[in-house]
Amino acid sequence: MAARRTILSSTLATALMAAATGLAAAQEPLTVRLDFSPWGVHAGMHYAMNEGWFEEAGLAVDLQDGRGSGNTLQLVNAGQVDVGQIQLGLLGAAREQGAEIKSFAGFQRKTDLCILVDRDAPIQKIADLKGKALVVFAASPWAPYIDEYLAAGGLDQTTVEVLFVDPAALWGTYTAGRADGLMSTIGSAIPVAEKSRPSKCMMLDEAGLTFPSYGLIATEATIAERAEDLARLVAVEQRAWAAIRDDLDLGVEAIIAQRPDANLDPDILREQIRITLDYFDTPATAGKPIGWQAREDWEKALQGMEKAGLIGPGWNPDDYFTNDLVQ
Numbered sequence: 001m002a003a004r005r006t007i008l009s010s011t012l013a014t015a016l017m018a019a020a021t022g023l024a025a026a027q028e029p030l031t032v033r034l035d036f037s038p039w040g041v042h043a044g045m046h047y048a049m050n051e052g053w054f055e056e057a058g059l060a061v062d063l064q065d066g067r068g069s070g071n072t073l074q075l076v077n078a079g080q081v082d083v084g085q086i087q088l089g090l091l092g093a094a095r096e097q098g099a100e101i102k103s104f105a106g107f108q109r110k111t112d113l114c115i116l117v118d119r120d121a122p123i124q125k126i127a128d129l130k131g132k133a134l135v136v137f138a139a140s141p142w143a144p145y146i147d148e149y150l151a152a153g154g155l156d157q158t159t160v161e162v163l164f165v166d167p168a169a170l171w172g173t174y175t176a177g178r179a180d181g182l183m184s185t186i187g188s189a190i191p192v193a194e195k196s197r198p199s200k201c202m203m204l205d206e207a208g209l210t211f212p213s214y215g216l217i218a219t220e221a222t223i224a225e226r227a228e229d230l231a232r233l234v235a236v237e238q239r240a241w242a243a244i245r246d247d248l249d250l251g252v253e254a255i256i257a258q259r260p261d262a263n264l265d266p267d268i269l270r271e272q273i274r275i276t277l278d279y280f281d282t283p284a285t286a287g288k289p290i291g292w293q294a295r296e297d298w299e300k301a302l303q304g305m306e307k308a309g310l311i312g313p314g315w316n317p318d319d320y321f322t323n324d325l326v327q
Helices: 002-020 040-051 069-077 088-096 143-151 167-175 186-196 220-225 227-246 248-258 266-278 295-307
Strands: 028-033 059-064 083-087 101-106 113-118 133-137 161-165 181-185 199-203 214-219
Touching: 028 069, 028 227, 040 059, 040 083, 040 186, 040 227, 040 248, 040 266, 059 227, 069 083, 069 088, 069 101, 069 214, 083 088, 088 101, 088 143, 088 214, 088 295, 101 220, 101 227, 113 186, 133 167, 161 167, 167 181, 167 186, 181 186, 186 199, 186 266, 214 220, 214 227, 220 227, 227 248, 227 266, 248 266
Parallel strands: 028 059, 028 083, 133 161, 133 181
Antiparallel strands: 083 214, 101 214, 113 181, 113 199
16 A cells, blocks of 8 residues: 555656646646535635636636535536535445545545524523524535434434525525524634624534535545546645635635625635634644545544444445545
8 A cells, every 4th residue: 555655646746747847738627516606615726716726737627616515425426527525524424325435635624514593592502402493405414414413412303493495595594583593514604694693603513423524525436547637636725725824815805706796795705714724624634734634533423423323334434535645
């Protein structure tokens, strides 16, 4: 394995050098589908697009908005797109059902799923959700974990009403007061809620569930056949996020420039990017390259997935992620 990685690293380094000096062959087409409509976690992709860095690396990237992490995962598994940027917690159930997908880079490596409730609501722990209504959409990364989360507070879907709605109706349902809580991610949701319904977050890890958050996935076949292209994609993302860490407005301006018709609020985007960066590292990834994933984090994640009944025993973390394409 060590020899294979040494050879692969040498090959990828050569490919990246060729691309950077303009010696790469014709640009390789690569479809990348995001999890949702534009928000802060997409800053790295949009900044790289805006700066022309994918082209410099020999990639012709088609960057698509999504309709939920679950939907993007299905499209990747079906071969309709090459790469997905999604919540990695969905990989467990997907592989259990036969999907041959892996994460090849994890950027936001700390669990960020949360339930928004009114900031002044007397809700401090999971059990306090008894009798409340929570809104979510079916392709949400929350969907596989709802029952296990509620069970940690002695609740279930007979004592808590879970409203499944279309993604387009999610925020309207919450801000109109038709639900007591909204299941989302802290980075995407808290900044949006601030102006219409100031909220606080109850985190998924309060139920002992934890897993890597946003990262890049592809089928095992794509990872094997297009290792050089995917390594270039990762390297560009590393470069973009390193720049954004130093200046959040680079990401804000890039997202707005790439999606000019989306009527995006720069203040919301800036706060989303800030929170995204706050969730980049776990203790196990501190000091490691952007995109590098810790086996320890995946072991904890898979233990929680087994407990939740999403995967069976006998799992191997190597089936879910690889660091071979991260330099």
